[in-house]
Amino acid sequence: MESAVAILYFLCVGIMKVTFPHLGSMYIFCKAIAEEAGIPYVLPPPTTDKTREIGEFHTNESVCLPLKIILGNFIEALDAGADTIVMVGSGPPCRLGLYDRTIKIILTDLGYEFRWLTIPGIFTWQAFLQNHDETKELRRELTIANFLKFPRAIMIGWRKMRWCEHLEGLAAKKRAVAAYPLEVERWLQEALAALDKARSLLAISRVGKKSVDALNEIKEHGRKPLKVMMVGEVYTVMEPSINMNIEQRLGHQGVEVERSSYFSSHIRRGSRLDKGLLKERAELMELAVPYLKYDVGAECNFSVAETVLAKKRDYDGVVHVYPFSCMPETTAASVLSTVATELGIPVLSLPLDRKDMGLRIDTQIEAFVDIMHMKRSGHLL
Ligand code: SF4
Structure with missing residues (x-):
């Protein structure tokens, strides 16, 4: 607080x-x-x-x-x-x-x-x-x-932020299994707009709960989704206009995305009050040690550590997003190619810059999704 x-x-x-x-x-x-x-x-x-x-x-x-x-x-x-x-x-x-x-x-x-x-x-x-x-x-x-x-x-700002993040997390799960994923996008826009308008703690919690109920009503196709962790530079991970809406693009291909960065966790980390979170970060950092012996800075070590974690948790792959010319994440990208080979987990590294990358990203995502399916079905080691 x-x-x-x-x-x-x-x-x-x-x-x-x-x-x-x-x-x-x-x-x-x-x-x-x-x-x-x-x-x-x-x-x-x-x-x-x-x-x-x-x-x-x-x-x-x-x-x-x-x-x-x-x-x-x-x-x-x-x-x-x-x-x-x-x-x-x-x-x-x-x-x-x-x-x-x-x-x-x-x-x-x-x-x-x-x-x-x-x-x-x-x-x-x-x-x-x-x-x-x-x-x-x-x-x-x-x-x-x-x-x-x-x-x-x-209190109002904090509660709204927590609900926004919760609903975004649910949307990332649901769009991968929704029979019509565009329904999830419409639902998310409406839910965020309603949260934005809520003016009391009670109203926020009502809007949040009602939105969750509405999401549960959306029809599913019944297939098991692929699951990936999205890691990388904080701003690129969190801002859809920069990462080309990659969560949505993956979701529409049947991939559930777990984001590594949320604004609230950065605030909690910056405050240094949440000892549990700090301990978790320190433990996470340890996972990168076999590949990185020192702290490169920004999220670099965490991108590596979260990839190791994704493998431990049996995720199907990792998407690594970062701005073109980002120093720490360019380092992470080269380390991640070793991690991906050693651990046998597909990693899609996407350096982002200009908007005209849209079509290239779609092609890369499709190939990545195919690889994850082949791995899951045992056709690829
Ligand atoms: S190099 Fe630039 S883009 Fe990369 S983490 Fe640092 S500030 Fe962010």
């Missing part, structure tokens, strides 16, 4: 027009907090080709894809009237640790006037103190009423 307090603190430190980048259904969480605490906000338009092109235009080609898209989100939000940007920070060795500074410089060079709040990737008291100056002026814009509304706003 303290982690959520931290996010709220940085999200709501002023009567301003706050904006934030898109990351899957995270916008429902951010919106809920801003709305419940009475903080005006501007939701960036959904990420599209145009968003990516804006980001590409103002950066050079070697820059990480997530930075380009996030920059595009911010430019679109500033053009729509936002004046305060909330961005998650990080630290070395990954380039994400420099995103906030890089984006700030680019936006300033472009002539935008804005205020900036960095949410530390790891919540420590030092991080709070470091941000104190950044937020001093903005805090004066808050009223007592805003402060009093914070605790409820946090």
Whole structure:
């Protein structure tokens, strides 16, 4: 909960027009907090080709894809009237640790006037103190009423996020077995929209339960689905507009996808309060040790470890997604080819960049699905 307090603190430190980048259904969480605490906000338009092109235009080609898209989100939000940007920070060795500074410089060079709040990737008291100056002026814009509304706003935002993630997880299972998978997509859109609109804890839980009941009504085809783990760079795993809706594409081919990253688990990890989760991560890290003797950074070791875990759990395969030019995940990709051979688990590595990869991805997915079927039926060792 303290982690959520931290996010709220940085999200709501002023009567301003706050904006934030898109990351899957995270916008429902951010919106809920801003709305419940009475903080005006501007939701960036959904990420599209145009968003990516804006980001590409103002950066050079070697820059990480997530930075380009996030920059595009911010430019679109500033053009729509936002004046305060909330961005998650990080630290070395990954380039994400420099995103906030890089984006700030680019936006300033472009002539935008804005205020900036960095949410530390790891919540420590030092991080709070470091941000104190950044937020001093903005805090004066808050009223007592805003402060009093914070605790409820946090609870509402957190509960919505947990339900969103739960429903997305159920959708990933159901679309693999649904007689008409498009019904699952329609159901998910409606369920997320209803959660977005719910204004109380009771309403959220009612919407969530009703949505689960509605999902259970969707007819199934009765065949056993394949099961894969999706691992890789966090942003690529969580943002469907970047990963070309790979969960859906696989689901429509009868493959159940388990995602390695959810926004709530990153918050819980960053807060360092959930000791169980930290222990789990440390144990997971150990699984990568036979292949990686040191921590490469970002999710690299976890991509390897989760692949080992997928084999242990008897999954049919692993999909590894990452932005083209991502340093840690390019390392993971080369290690994963060894892991896949040694453990005998199919791994599909997908470096993602431009949108025109759509058709290539479909072909790769089809071949991957065929391989998993052949392995399952014993026609391939
Ligand atoms: S993990 Fe990859 S994409 Fe993300 S900041 Fe690091 S290098 Fe860039």
